[in-house]
Amino acid sequence: MGKRKGGNKGVDASSFTRLNIDSCERTSKDSAALAKTSLEEVEEVVEERTESSFSDSAPPSSIIGSDKTSADYYFDSYSHFGIHEEMLKDTIRTKAYQNAIYHNTFLFKDKVVLDVGAGTGILSLFCAKAGAKHVYALECSQMADMAKEIVEVNGYSNVITVVKGKVEEIDLPVSHVDIIISEWMGYFLLFENMLSTVLCARDRWLVEDGIVLPDKASLYLTAIEDADYKEDKIEFWNNVYGFNMNCIKKQAMMEPLVDTVDHNQIVTNCQLLKTMDISKMAIGDASFTAPFKLVAERNDFIHAFVAYFDVSFTQCHKPMGFSTGPRSKATHWKQTVLYLEDVLTICEGEALVGSITVEPNKKNPRDIEIMLKYSLSGQRSQVSRTQYYKMR
């Protein structure tokens, strides 16, 4: 089993932390240099440094985003380039879109495209290069300013119009578009709830027989052996330097862990829970209850359920897409691990049956509530339980 890293896409805590660490390091180096001076001298030096450092080394105001502080990024992580770098470098993701577009130029020829949540504008550039008549790149974060510059520098200003604003609030320069393209998927497919933004764009602007790319997304469930990592992440709280921190263990159990799972850990089959047809579904269809039956493929222990998703572009010549499952090459979405209260002992052929209910949090629809009901009536384990999880 590989050593796991955590990580969140929605709130880019890593870049926020990095910014803080950098400033801490700077502070401690400065303090060392000033250690032998008196408090008054320190104040003078700090004032001098503040003045001189701003006048000498401040970036020119023409650099977009150079006036941002960590506070700006904390609530709007998509304004920082780091998260876009991670997405662009996820070649499984970005090349799947590139191939779907470049290998199916017939879809784009002379068509008006809307790129929902354009970020750096990468998908808009692909569509423009594939022959789209016009592309509207809609982006609500400060990254829209960068996208404008990127479009200009690459010579696509006559084909791509970057529109800065929220899908739900903004008016487009046109009343209809032929194609909607978007990379909206979050952890566990639905975290961040950007799907509702795509459906809103579809209902506002897509022509009657228009196309949504990708148009299908499916969520799957399997079960894994995960003794070492459960011990490290969950049981750890039982005894922390001799103290009982079980109250944190309860919270840790409720938070699905975003991480890569080795395919050798998979004990059962993989069950399709739900397929969403983005071109037809209603917003309410993102809340659902799905039954599952996971049959053991070997004798083993089960410590967790694992969820992952696939997306497909079924409008292409040949169906295309990618999977975020543990048997596929890892993406930045990794997989989502939901730990079980019980360690199950399962024998080959026995079935872990139950249902999963998924819905957005009522107060904050970007978060997800998950209810898992499962039971196993096997030779070694007889269990029936309901567990609740929150992705936030």
Ligand SMILES: C[S@@+](CC[C@H](N)C(=O)[O-])C[C@H]1O[C@@H](n2cnc3c(N)ncnc32)[C@H](O)[C@@H]1O
């Ligand atoms: C997952 S990123 C994809 C960025 C880019 N399309 C790509 O593939 O690299 C989603 C983008 O959608 C933007 N976004 C999210 N909600 C939005 C909304 N309601 N209106 C406009 N943009 C939105 C985010 O700021 C973010 O840049």
